[in-house]
Amino acid sequence: MKSIFHLCFYFSFFTSLFFSCKTESQNPNQRIFTDYVSRTVSISIENEDLLGKKRWSGSGFLISKDGFVLTCAHVIGNYQKKLVVRLGGNGKRYLGKVISSDFKKDISLVALETDDTFNFFDLNEKGKAERGQTYYSISSPLGLEESFTSGIVSDPVRVGVDSIVSEISFLQVNQSILPGSSGAALFDVRGNLIGMAQFQLKNSEYNQQGVGFAILPKYLSEFLSSVSLTKFSKEEIQRGIVEVPTITDFLVQNLNLPTREGVLISYLVEKSPAEVSGLKRYDLIVEINGKKIRSNEELNSFFKEVAHSERLQIKVIRNRSEKVLYINP
The missing domain is CATH 2.40.10.10 (Trypsin-like serine proteases)
Structure with a gap:
């Protein structure tokens, strides 16, 4: 009888220990952190x-x-x-x-600046927050990287918070946005992006926690729709052409350039109008539409004045021979 009692006791003990460990290992918040931390940066x-x-x-x-x-x-x-x-x-x-x-x-x-590939938040999922739902964020408040927080959505579309742009709506949350957390993703349990942490409102008369606000995904999408997702800025790109900042004596000698006047092509954006036209890396642009191009400044000035719909006649020097190519809009 005593041995049966001991057997039941140890069976119950190890069973409860097993399930408590299993529950701990399946902590849903830990899973959320593990799944999405690689999509965040400091x-x-x-x-x-x-x-x-x-x-x-x-x-x-x-x-x-x-x-x-x-x-x-x-x-x-x-x-x-x-x-x-x-x-x-x-x-x-x-x-x-x-x-x-x-x-x-x-x-x-x-x-x-890397060729590595990354996990990322998909803006196309159009995550839409609801009042009272739980959100999560991984950020660097006060410089403490990978800080994991969660909170409640107080208002999914709060209007009139910003006095300068009063028509813009924000995601209001019950947690403050501390310095260092600005720019962090706010996402739901499925990893849908519902906002980007931006700022907090705090009453200076009271030592109290501020109210947090985030930029809604629709404004992020609008911003991205106006930007080419290429690792070169608008100033660096003209119809897909990225130019060398300065033509040095080293480049003149090693590329066998006949002159230092012109714009040397450093890179052509893949599938851009410039690449399709037949331009190549290290072509030296010397003329566009009959206008002499002697420097990067002249090239930039030209593109500021020319219409995006205009067809361009480009004269380049390649292997010390002149070629004429056309860039279609």
């Missing part, structure tokens, strides 16, 4: 050095497999150098550069 604008201690001044999230990141424009400001971006999960660091910014709507697009 951002530093201290310097271009990848190594060493960093102060993570903002957050962001990946929106494509080839390394495009969205964050708030105020995180970066007018910083001109390359950013250091830390990937969530494995902590790997990359250099990134700003492709485009909309300071009115506080959105910036950053491209990571």
Whole structure:
């Protein structure tokens, strides 16, 4: 009888231990963090050095497999150098550069300088928040990378929060947006993006927690629709042409260029009008539509004045021979 009692006791003990461990291992919040942390980043604008201690001044999230990141424009400001971006999960660091910014709507697009592929949040899923639903976020509040938080959606479409652009609506949440968390993705339990953390309102008369607000996905999509998802800025691209900043003596000698006047093509955007026209890397552009092009400045001035619908006649020097090609709109 005693042995049966002991057997029942140990059976009950190990059964309860097994199920408690199983429950702990299946913690849904831990699963959510593990599934989505690799889609998030921390951002530093201290310097271009990848190594060493960093102060993570903002957050962001990946929106494509080839390394495009969205964050708030105020995180970066007018910083001109390359950013250091830390990937969530494995902590790997990359250099990134700003492709485009909309300071009115506080959105910036950053491209990571790498050929690696990434997990990302899909803006096309059109995640729509509901009042009272739980949201999740992984960010760097006060520089503490990979901080995992959750909260409740207070109002999915709050209008009139921003006095400057009063017509724009925001996602209101019950948690404050601390410094360093701006630019972080807010997503639901299925990983649908429902907003990008932006700012908080706080009554200065009281020492209390602020009310958090996030940019809605529709504004992020509108911003992206006006930007070419290429790792070159609008200033660097003209019909798909990326030019060499300066023609040096080294380039003249090694590429056998007949002159330093003109614009040397560094890169052609894949499937762009310039590539389709037959232009090649290291072609030297010397004339467009009969107008002499002696420098990058003259090329940029020309493209600012010419209509996007205009067909272009491009004269280039290739292997010391002149060629005429046409770029169609």
